[in-house]
Amino acid sequence: MGSEITYNRIAMLRAERGISRRQLADALGVHYQTVGYLERGEFSPSLHLALRISTYFEVPVEVVFALEPFPRLGAQTRPA
Template sequence: MSDKIYNRISMLRAERNESRKALADAVGVNYQTIGYLERGEYNPSLELALKLAEHFELPVEMVFSRQPFPPLSAQLAKLQHGG
């Protein structure tokens, strides 16, 4: 199973002004693991995916996806037009 898992970790960290090290410490991994995840070089275990989702206080499917996430601008435009 080498299917790519997409994520919003970098964006979520930026919103919180949180470093890779701080996030790594919060979920119990090495800070390099966060970089690998953000670049799509590593797929998280289920446990790590759930820890990250809990950390960001979001459902796991808002942090990770098997499909690329659409740009936020496209999602906002869709919401504004009743989609």
């Protein structure tokens, strides 16, 4: 099935909320470097961790994680 890349919006969600990597890591009970690995796509979270992350940000898991790259926010067309 090719490469097992999981795309995510963790960095964007953190930035929107003004949360540091360390703050997120502390809230999730993981090492702060783990958050960096997740954001860069160097590490795919367990299902349990993915669900904890989405719960932390109070969004559905598919808002945070995807199997395909997310469209750029500026590329989305808005209805007239």
